[in-house]
Amino acid sequence: MTISLDRPGTPGKHRRTPAAHGPREHVKALGTLEPLDTVDSLNTVDTLEPLDTLDTLDTLDALQALDTLERLGEPTEPADPGERQQQHLAGGALILAGIILVAANLRLGVSSTGPLLDQLRDRLHLGAGVVTLLPTLWVVIFAFAGPAGSWLARRHGAGSVLAASLAVLVAGSAVRGIPDVPGLLAGSVLAGTGIALGNVLLPVVVRTYFPHRIGAVTGIYSTMIALGSTVAAGIAVPLSNTLGGPSTGLGFWAIPALAGLALWMVSHPHRRRHDRTVAASGAARQAHIPLKSLAKSKLAWAMTVAFGLQSMSGYVVMGWIPTVLHDHGMSSAAAGTVLSVTFAVNAPLSFIVPLTAARLRSQRFLALVLGVVFGLGFVTLIIAPVSLAYLAAALIGVGMAAFPLVLTMIGLRGGTPEGTAALSAFSQSAGYLIAAMGPIMFGVLGHALHSWTVPLAVMVAVVLVQGVVAAYVGSPKRGTLISDSGDSGSMTPAGN
Incomplete structure (x- = not known):
């Protein structure tokens, strides 16, 4: 029958x-x-x-209940191939939208701090030490919190840890809205921890869910980081004036972070279905790559130096350039506008550069050009910081495209999600330690010499070295980082 x-x-x-x-x-x-x-x-x-015993029935009921709980919230897989394709496309679009909104939140708090530094100093009576610490605090937090991203992702999944990092970012941004020094510092530590985890995990998420679109998706989320920086720098001062003070202006950024968390949670069923599909396909999973094993890899160290130097220059720009311009007679609002121009120029390049880099067999020439242009931007600030401020902003905006370039090379040189996670955590944690010296050095030299010429000249040298090291990483001879029988130092041809 x-x-x-x-x-x-x-x-x-x-x-x-x-x-x-x-x-x-x-x-x-x-x-x-x-x-x-x-x-x-x-x-x-x-x-x-016929079932022999009541225990067998209980086993079947338990299996059914567990299976139902595990699949709770997952969309049902249609039998029709066309419907399945549409569902997969919709799920991918939702995950991509989540990545975009998460990325947009990764620099809002950082980019809004620089233009408000003078207001924060006056309102909260900050000493010179705290003023110098604030632009550096982010980088130090990124250095120490970043390695936890790889460890947590291995145990709980990159998507789940990214959601937790957004929750921490929401809490930290809200605490920064408290108008006192402890609130400002504690909130910055919390927000920085959430951003640090997001920095490490986004390349892993891209490699996991869009393995054949690394350049395009990295370009999209790098563009959103730049756009978020543009908006935050441009409206920081007007927003502070509207909301009644710089602390409230900083606390405002908890709202978009909460929106990013909500959208990322909505994509959870689709991410989980993707993970189950990959697991069911029997695809080989690479062994975990311990971070300490990367210390033997020339590629990992070169990536670390390239990442560290471009981060150093980026955080000097975000944290100190408005102060440099203000000390030369420009208003705080105008200085914030100049900084927003930097990010506005950088925004389209943040999409174009990764897309181009992923299609090139070698990224050497691109890395060198970005380093030279970045250096010309700092030279322009030395020559005419006010009259040529917007030209300097445009040149620096072009040079800062080194950030999405390095992110793309992390995805390309990582080779696998596990390799990307290890390379991302290693290069960002050690790289941010290198970067932390930049804002401190810049502030100390500027205040000690009562001039910004020497610090700016040092940054010219930094970005030129950055271009050379990034060109080394961009060579196809460097290969990709893989895990082969536990040997994380194994290398294979890059093939891209």
């Missing part, structure tokens, strides 16, 4: 697995069924032999 497994009124709606012909076979088959399949199979009298 043949019994249909389709529910009445919905023929062919769901795919079915042929029933087993005995209790043991049926129990084994339950692991491959959808929750509705399990119910139908249990209700199909000819597919089960």
